[in-house]
Amino acid sequence: MAELLIGKAREAIRRVDLSQGKDLLSSDYGLRSLAGWVKNKFGVTIQIDEIRNMEPDELKNRVCQLAESAYDGKESEYPVMAGLYRFAGTGGQGGIDRPALVSWARERFDVDLSLEDLKNKQRGEIRELLVSHSCHAQQLANEALAAVKEKVDQLFASTGGTTPAVRASGGNGALDSLTSWVNEKLKCEITTEEIAKLKRDELEQKLNNAVEDRYRPEMRRMERALLLQLVDTAWKDHLLVMDHLRASVGLKGWAQMDPKVEYKREGMRLFEQMWEAIDERATDLLFRMEQLDEEFVGSTWVETSARHDDAESASDIAQQQQEAIDASQGDRRVDPIRNRGKRVGRNEPCPCGSGKKYKVCCMRKGS
Numbered sequence: 001m002a003e004l005l006i007g008k009a010r011e012a013i014r015r016v017d018l019s020q021g022k023d024l025l026s027s028d029y030g031l032r033s034l035a036g037w038v039k040n041k042f043g044v045t046i047q048i049d050e051i052r053n054m055e056p057d058e059l060k061n062r063v064c065q066l067a068e069s070a071y072d073g074k075e076s077e078y079p080v081m082a083g084l085y086r087f088a089g090t091g092g093q094g095g096i097d098r099p100a101l102v103s104w105a106r107e108r109f110d111v112d113l114s115l116e117d118l119k120n121k122q123r124g125e126i127r128e129l130l131v132s133h134s135c136h137a138q139q140l141a142n143e144a145l146a147a148v149k150e151k152v153d154q155l156f157a158s159t160g161g162t163t164p165a166v167r168a169s170g171g172n173g174a175l176d177s178l179t180s181w182v183n184e185k186l187k188c189e190i191t192t193e194e195i196a197k198l199k200r201d202e203l204e205q206k207l208n209n210a211v212e213d214r215y216r217p218e219m220r221r222m223e224r225a226l227l228l229q230l231v232d233t234a235w236k237d238h239l240l241v242m243d244h245l246r247a248s249v250g251l252k253g254w255a256q257m258d259p260k261v262e263y264k265r266e267g268m269r270l271f272e273q274m275w276e277a278i279d280e281r282a283t284d285l286l287f288r289m290e291q292l293d294e295e296f297v298g299s300t301w302v303e304t305s306a307r308h309d310d311a312e313s314a315s316d317i318a319q320q321q322q323e324a325i326d327a328s329q330g331d332r333r334v335d336p337i338r339n340r341g342k343r344v345g346r347n348e349p350c351p352c353g354s355g356k357k358y359k360v361c362c363m364r365k366g367s
Helices: 002-015 019-025 029-042 056-087 098-109 123-155 165-169 174-185 192-196 200-215 217-255 259-286 294-299 314-329 362-366
Strands: none
Touching (some): 019 029, 029 056, 056 217, 098 123, 123 165, 123 174, 123 200, 165 174, 165 192, 165 200, 174 192, 200 217, 217 259
16 A cells, blocks of 8 residues: 555655745756845846856946946936926927036036037937937036045145044145135035035035036936935835734734834834845836936925034834834833912812812813
8 A cells, every 4th residue: 555655655656746836946046046136226237157256255246336337327318308398298399308418418417418419319319319418417516526636635645534624734735725626616605614524434425415416406306306215105104014014913922922022123123124134125116217217306306594413323113213212111000280379279279360260260261
């Protein structure tokens, strides 16, 4: 009987179709999976033969280089996409307000462009022409960033990074020269007094922001708006999940666990998971910006009074959440409400001076 059952089992196993799992047994399955992930994540095609003999660290650096290159391309494409959305359908020839588009491109990319350059060109050809000018503007941005780093290094060459710029300059006019360069090159209104009190990192960050606002304003507005929406949605979902967790964490007591401790532990895990999801979603959308709707792209075109508040880090928010959990879950004694004023009897004259008894005057009004 045992031999019969074993034979039947082997026949049943032979009839199972395992051809779909054949790819899992191939030697280059991991490389093909990586190439597919890079293509789906960053829109970059990577050849398997190119990475077959690479070490893990070398392969990681190669993928990072491809991602940075793809991101640079997106930085060149997005301003043009925003410009075409902005000036499309406003009565211009071919559905595009070409005079307004030319005027914008001249100022935005600092190029000599005329209406004749866009004459008899379709939308795709106009896009390619403007993208080429945008790529040139990105090169100028990289050169400006390098110049900022060089000037800051020269300013703080003989002092530490914690020294204010006014002391690092030595009063030899270096700050005035730097201010003139920023106002002329980056078209940013900044005074010597503003940068005099800044330290090395603060000054470099301020000048880098000026470069970004000068050469990449649309991209940075899009990133800020996108992250704001993602964080807002994720935080609302996180609060809802925390409410469900609070309602169900009491069941941990059946497993001889402290519900308070488990609530804190699970809450921190969900908080970290929320930030990881934000990172994943943000990079997905940034590398698929062509899928963003026209209304969102248009909202990044004009920015009203911008605020540059210092954003709280994830560790600060996590600490605040932990403190809130401790405050809400701790055994804190609640002080009773006490009336420490002079007590008035029911039949005594009312303190308001009406001449009536307290029980028929202010006592009745208070009740």
